[in-house]
Amino acid sequence: xxxxxxKEKSIQIKSSASALYNNLGVLRIAPxxxxxxxxxxxxxxxxxxxSWDGLNYSHRQLQSKEGSxxxxxxxxxxxxxxVLPSRDLLVLTSQKGIQMYESDGSxxxxxxxxxxxxxPTAKAVFARGIAAVRENYICVGVSSGSVLxxxxxxxxxNITLSEVLEEHKEAITDMxxxxxxxxxxxxxxxxxxxxxxxxxxKSGDDFQLLNKIPGFDTSCSSVKLWKGTVIAxxxxxxxxxxxxxxxxxHAEVNAHARWIYSLDIxxxxxxxxxxxxxxxxxxxHLTLTPETNSVEIEHMYNECITDTQICGAKFCDGDGxxxxxxxxxxxxxxxxxxx
Amino acid sequence: MRSGPTGHYVTSWGSTEASCSAFLAKGMSxxxxxxxxxxxxxEMLYILDQRLRAQDERDDKTQRVMNDIAAALFSKTxxxxxxxxxxxxxxxxxxxxxxxxxxASIMRLNPASMDKLYDLMTMAxxxxxxxxxxxxDLLLITFNHTDxxxxxxKDSHNLVNQINEAQRQLIExxxxxxxxxxxxxxxxxxxxxxxxxxxxxxxLEEKIxxxxxxxxxxxxxxxxxxxEVPGSIRWFTKxxxxxxxxxxxxxxxxxxxxxxxxxxxxxxxxxxxTNMYTKASPGDSQPSDTSNSTRKQKQxxxxxxxxxxxxxxxLAKLMGGMEVQKLSNADAGxxxxxxxxxxxxxxxxxxxxxxxxxxxxINIQAIQDQLVNTELARIAGEFSKDGSPTERxxxxxxxxxxxxxxx
Numbered sequence: 001x002x003x004x005x006x007k008e009k010s011i012q013i014k015s016s017a018s019a020l021y022n023n024l025g026v027l028r029i030a031p032x033x034x035x036x037x038x039x040x041x042x043x044x045x046x047x048x049x050x051s052w053d054g055l056n057y058s059h060r061q062l063q064s065k066e067g068s069x070x071x072x073x074x075x076x077x078x079x080x081x082x083v084l085p086s087r088d089l090l091v092l093t094s095q096k097g098i099q100m101y102e103s104d105g106s107x108x109x110x111x112x113x114x115x116x117x118x119x120p121t122a123k124a125v126f127a128r129g130i131a132a133v134r135e136n137y138i139c140v141g142v143s144s145g146s147v148l149x150x151x152x153x154x155x156x157x158n159i160t161l162s163e164v165l166e167e168h169k170e171a172i173t174d175m176x177x178x179x180x181x182x183x184x185x186x187x188x189x190x191x192x193x194x195x196x197x198x199x200x201x202k203s204g205d206d207f208q209l210l211n212k213i214p215g216f217d218t219s220c221s222s223v224k225l226w227k228g229t230v231i232a233x234x235x236x237x238x239x240x241x242x243x244x245x246x247x248x249x250h251a252e253v254n255a256h257a258r259w260i261y262s263l264d265i266x267x268x269x270x271x272x273x274x275x276x277x278x279x280x281x282x283x284x285h286l287t288l289t290p291e292t293n294s295v296e297i298e299h300m301y302n303e304c305i306t307d308t309q310i311c312g313a314k315f316c317d318g319d320g321x322x323x324x325x326x327x328x329x330x331x332x333x334x335x336x337x338x339x
Numbered sequence: 340m341r342s343g344p345t346g347h348y349v350t351s352w353g354s355t356e357a358s359c360s361a362f363l364a365k366g367m368s369x370x371x372x373x374x375x376x377x378x379x380x381x382e383m384l385y386i387l388d389q390r391l392r393a394q395d396e397r398d399d400k401t402q403r404v405m406n407d408i409a410a411a412l413f414s415k416t417x418x419x420x421x422x423x424x425x426x427x428x429x430x431x432x433x434x435x436x437x438x439x440x441x442x443a444s445i446m447r448l449n450p451a452s453m454d455k456l457y458d459l460m461t462m463a464x465x466x467x468x469x470x471x472x473x474x475x476d477l478l479l480i481t482f483n484h485t486d487x488x489x490x491x492x493k494d495s496h497n498l499v500n501q502i503n504e505a506q507r508q509l510i511e512x513x514x515x516x517x518x519x520x521x522x523x524x525x526x527x528x529x530x531x532x533x534x535x536x537x538x539x540x541x542x543l544e545e546k547i548x549x550x551x552x553x554x555x556x557x558x559x560x561x562x563x564x565x566x567e568v569p570g571s572i573r574w575f576t577k578x579x580x581x582x583x584x585x586x587x588x589x590x591x592x593x594x595x596x597x598x599x600x601x602x603x604x605x606x607x608x609x610x611x612x613t614n615m616y617t618k619a620s621p622g623d624s625q626p627s628d629t630s631n632s633t634r635k636q637k638q639x640x641x642x643x644x645x646x647x648x649x650x651x652x653x654l655a656k657l658m659g660g661m662e663v664q665k666l667s668n669a670d671a672g673x674x675x676x677x678x679x680x681x682x683x684x685x686x687x688x689x690x691x692x693x694x695x696x697x698x699x700x701i702n703i704q705a706i707q708d709q710l711v712n713t714e715l716a717r718i719a720g721e722f723s724k725d726g727s728p729t730e731r732x733x734x735x736x737x738x739x740x741x742x743x744x745x746x
Contacts, residue, residue, distance in 0.1 A: 019529040042530050043365070073365050075530060095367065122424045124368050124523060171519065194519030219519035235473075235518050236566050249575045254567040257558075257592045258472065259522065278569075279556055280590070297572060299586030307549065307556045309469065328469075328529060329536075329553065 004283065004301040005323070005336040011048055013333060014059055015041040017311055017326040020077060021128075021221040021261050022174055024312025024326045024333070027081040027088060027103060035316055036103070037333055038079040038090070039326050043072060045079045045092055047105050048333070060105050064094040067113070072096060075126075082132030086154035091138060093127035098140050098148070100159065109157040112150075114142065129175040133189050133203045137162070141172025147191050147199075149207055165207055170194040173221050179267045180227045186210065187244045190230050192220040198230055200244045213247040222263040226270070227288050229295055233260035237276055241286075241295050250295040255282060262313040266320030272297070273323055275313035279305050281325055305334060366527035368520065369424035373509065374481050375528065376421055376436070378467070378612065380412040381484030382460040383437060387446070388491055389616035402494070404444040409492050411443035413505045422508060427531055430461075458537045465532040466547065466554055467611040473563040474521035476609055477528075478513050479599050482506065483612030486604070490614075506603055514601065541615065559591035564598040564608075 017023050017039045025038035033052040038045050045062040062079075066072030074095040081103060082089045088103035100110040116125050127148075129141025138150045138159075145168030151160050170193040178185045187210055189201040196215020202208040213230070222233040229250070230242040237256035242249055256276035264273040265286070272284040283301040288294075308327035316322040322337040384405065391401040411417070428436065434457050441448055448456065467480045485506050492498045516524075536552030547555050562568055569592060574582040599608035607613075 016534055018533060019526050042533065075365050075367055077367070095365065122369060126367060170517070171523075173519070194517055219517070219522065235522065237562070237569060238567065249578065251575065252573045254569050254571045254573075257562045257566070257569050257590070259474075278590075279558055280588075299572075302587070302589040304558060304589065307553050309556065329533060 003339055006339050008335040008337055010332040010334050011050055013039050013046040013048055013331050014061060015046055016329045016331045018042055019311055019328040022078060022312060024314050025080045026314045026316055028317055040076045040079050043075055045076060062105050065099055065111060066096045077126050077128040078130055080130040082138045084132050085135055091130045093140055095126045098127050110159040129172040131175040131177045131189055133177045137203055139175055139189060141175055143171040145169050145193060163207055167199045167209060168193040168197060174223045176223050176225045178225050185228045190223055190225045192223040194219045196220045210245055211247050213242055221260055224263050224265045226265045231263055233263045233274060235259045239274055251297055261311045264314045266315045266318055268318045269320050271320030273313050273315055275310040277309040279308050281313050366427040368523040368527045371427045371524045371527045372421050372425060374477055375427060377481055378464050378484050379460045381488055382463045384408060384488055384491060385614045385616050386456060386459055404446045405491050406495050406498055407444035408441055409488055409498055411440045413501050418505055427527060461535060462537050462539050465535060468525060468528050469554055471611055474518055474525045477521060477525060479607045479609050480612035483607050487614045503603060561595040562592050564595040568592045568594055
């Protein structure tokens, strides 16, 4: 197979990546020729700002919060940027609640505490699954299956909980909003849970449930929504492509030999990135033909990260020209760019 | 740290040690502790069994030690406590509990030996957690351990029954959990073992660990039972498969032939959790070196740390029920020395039972200050080598301490 990508210099981070789904956040800041990355380590988020010329790196660490305390030992489940038309926010979800920061991590603008039981129950309590939806919503999933919808003003900290969506019965694993930029797509958001159930939503003052796509008894750990197509990665190492609104299954890819941890899509080109515990990162190409309502997925490239259980993989730009990878116990962000 | 103009500031510290997950008792899953204790306890029994045989102790003495430790590990009251939903223990608390379990026998471990033992146990279990092909295999690994322990104490029918009863409780508790919930348990364990990279001789020799401490992850072999081998794409129209294409997966996986048994006994299929020391030579149950490749690990081992009050109370309750063996004159307690190779580069082979240099001792003064009136102070006092004055209760704890000082 022709070499599509080659390895670049890795970015060192202050502490290693924890084994968590979707454990890499990327925010590209074109006007400043910078890219931000986030990697979760236990109760800390390592943030790196990398200049495109490869000469400047600066680091910051954010910590989980609890109650009135600024710092906590509670574990962080996920960190991701929410890109809204008016502003970008960095969202952290933990066992105790949801923290929202300005995109450079400098100021916390909002804190939402989860209801935690007085005595430990058998069921774990945490927030996980983060997506920015349309103009002004940030949606966050919870271990109970609830999806919290936050209304975000164009500036300031007057963020409010607008709605709680209760369709899932198992813990939310990941969520994704329509990323093609097209306003024609009906579905705005897909939420996934530990049973593999996928829910399709339309945003608004009241979010509307468009469809429920049942799972097949296996957790869906990572999900993307592009041009109305749901791309879902599962614990079985499989990727499924569904038409979101109807639930029609287009294709099933036997992609990996182990649990999939991360999927990402480059919206301008339709390149898809998948990464799993089996140490492999794979690049695919999706083409959608709306006239025939068909989806094509073509395998493009493989890369093996030796002796590493990959926990995060994301494209660094909308074309898929570069991607970055994190692995459990690794204190670096490994990068690849197209040849 | 860059500061913003107004609003809350986020504290970001210069030292990454403060974030070391091993100090924290937090876990995502509340169902992790039983698997943690039983698997670590199992590894401990395998290693002690191998070391005692290597030290050429009389068979009946060794058997007594094995039986006593297994009985403590699987004691009804102890299991009842750890089976309740709760966070995982810190490494310090784990080490304390496991040492107490070991000292339910007439065998004694000095703190340095316990450090080595703990390194071996944790690296072995970390290896098993990482390599299991699907999260549910954690249960199979646990059952391999219980099967293995039953083998070590097979002549004691009561003990075998006790272990079977424990296994039944595990089956009842864990069988209903989903794969996602098992993965959460696995992630909780992986946070606890994060950054631990002690090199272990037997792992290095068998090429399952790299010289840099990272484990070797193979990209071939069977996929989990029921999984598909990567390399194909199925296309559907109206719910029916209409086409199949292939792609190069770059690897060499095969389908799994049999499913494993999750019952009281049966073929577990995986070898993870079985006793890797049974055919090993005496030198195998040794970590390669005392210095770990990460600074963080040293911090965990030797910096004074205060156990949280809740944890202390819980441990006191847990261990109050565990009787530490009184050593009568007839029984002179014997020591297990895991320090046969003091300095690897000097190649010195230390004579069994002797202690030529004072090993690094965990500073538990800080802990003792906190634990003044609790049962735990008495227990912790048994591990103190410097005999520093604290408000220890004068009772059987002192007999044991005196005995250890004499060794």
